[in-house]
Amino acid sequence: MYHCCAACIFNLKKSTHTPFGAMTPGMSIFSPMMPYGSGLTPQPVQNTNSLAILEEQQRQQQQQQAQQANAGLPGTSGQTPQLYHSQAVAGSTTTALPGNTPLYGTPLTPMTPVTPATPASESSGIVPQLQNIVSTVNLGCKLDLKTIALRARNAEYNPKRFAAVIMRIREPRTTALIFSSGKMVCTGAKSEEQSRLAARKYARVVQKLGFPAKFLDFKIQNMVGSCDVKFPIRLEGLVLTHQQFSSYEPELFPGLIYRMIKPRIVLLIFVSGKVVLTGAKVRAEIYEAFENIYPILKGFRKTT
């Protein structure tokens, strides 16, 4: 079951809600009955790309709620789930919306303490900024690197060190590695469009140098984003509870390396609250990964 945020679920604030566009089509199976940290998506809230699915789920929700009401289960107000969740996970900040039953059933259902927190929390309100885009393109012809290095101002070529020409342009500020096979890697852009524009400029430079360069198979290979949650994070606690995903070795690296399975993103989480997300092929994966990790990080926020 996917929800962009609680606002979607309960049909509030539709106008201010911005769904993340161009989402990954494959949906993972998320079920509240899965054991904590089962190996797919970290709980609790995932993103969706289709309003229709949302509405469908909302309908299912309401059916579920109706069933529970019929069964006469007591204490389905906002209070009980808060109690349950705070027992399940220490330190989580549950704020159930008044008058609504939470998604995951009442404490009387025999459920493993799965979803750690905040079924009714809003989205984080923080948007990760893209810091680096790596893309590749095929210029479609063999290149003579010596000629390029000789005739281009912005090129450096040291065949003993590396078998490619390193070319730089000022706008957008990027670096390209141009190989003799005609393939090129472009790094340093801050958005997909900038990366494409930069790659085209490099291709144009190579064209002007006399090679029949084309622009084939442009593809974004990696996107790196970063953001700051603005509170300190207990990395030792996080590695204990999310052991399957996390690797934290303070002797080697100060940050915790969190390998999220869905979406397939690697996050570097630091004690200062700064998070670096990398490994994405599309922007939406970064946003989705951050929205997945934010509630977990909030659970490890301590007030000391």
Add this chain to the structure above:
Amino acid sequence: MSRAALRCSACGSSNIVEDALYCQAQQVCVDCGSVVSEDALSSESVYVGGSDVSYSRTTAGAKKPCMNLIIGVQRVISICRILRVNSEIEKLTQIYYREAYQHESFIRVSLRKKEHLVGCCLLLSCRLLNWPISMATISSLLDADPMVMGMLYIEMVKILNIEAPIVNITDVMEAHSHDYQISSLHAPEELSESHKDLTKRAVELVELSADTWIVTGRRPIPIMMAAIYLSWQSLKPNKHRLKLSLEKFCQLAKVNKHKPAIKRITEMKEMLCKLGQEIPWVREAVTPDNVVKHVEDILKHRHALLRRALRAQEDALLAERQASCEDLPIKEDADNHQLHGETLKSQDPEPNWGKRVLFAPPCVVQAKKSRVEQPELTDVTGDEEISDSEIDAYIRTPQEVREFALSQKMLE
């Protein structure tokens, strides 16, 4: 074979001399000149190369066990014995080593890396069986770079698909403190301290530092060194001990000083000052210079002092907020221009949340000034026209090309 027992098989004489033919030592009979025995061409190295022909190309039926694997396992056993780990860990390490060694990702790595693999397997089994040991210890034993070994460890854990818990710094503390030779056997009476007391106090100090964000994300050894130094000073805070710098302390205890330990000492002292200020019976101001003598009290009542300090901080923040709220209506009467100026002055361009809380990770409190972001090209579509003049700016003129070629020739 002893020399005396050697007899030439051809003539039966016992007159055998050692003759070195290039790099091959030979035993030669003086009388008839026949070679009695030969040595190997190269000296027997630690790792035996095995036969020249690999098993897959021979017609042999049984595969001989890989010599390097056997030697590696022997190395595992010897290291386990040096570290005096228990037999379960020894057995588990051997199992992991065999598994890792024969895995396709590690079977063809260099021998040096296979040696590092020994350390990684040991680290893994120690962690799984709750034997606290740090990566630095193992890598110093193997004379390896801790980073290299660490990366290999992470790779191995991923390949073997094992989840090992991390080591708690307080568990390693006891082993670490035994490194310091300042018991009464090694150091003069005035400066000596028993390991038990030292460890106990250092553990408390480390726990307190962990609560106040000094430990997370940092290398453990400088923290332990700082904790032991401060504990040692605070156990008998006389003039003698307080005057001894960290460098001299390390010389006394015969350990290598770690430079980051000095910074950790400063951070710990700052933290202790914040708590020391809350002690009700201390009248004077608690500064990093005189905090050491209060460390005992601070550690004894650390929970209460933490609560008091946090409450005091909250009250201070509340008062500040109220004060700013009260100021605003008064300011609204004042000149608009003046109001604008004052609010600008009171606000930082980027309010650092680390400065508003009592304890925050030091990397937040002393945030490095981030580079000013370049103005974002937000309306780039990627399909814009690229002007010729822009591209021409990146291409050399023929004159430049000639000069460049000339200069390259001259440089060669």
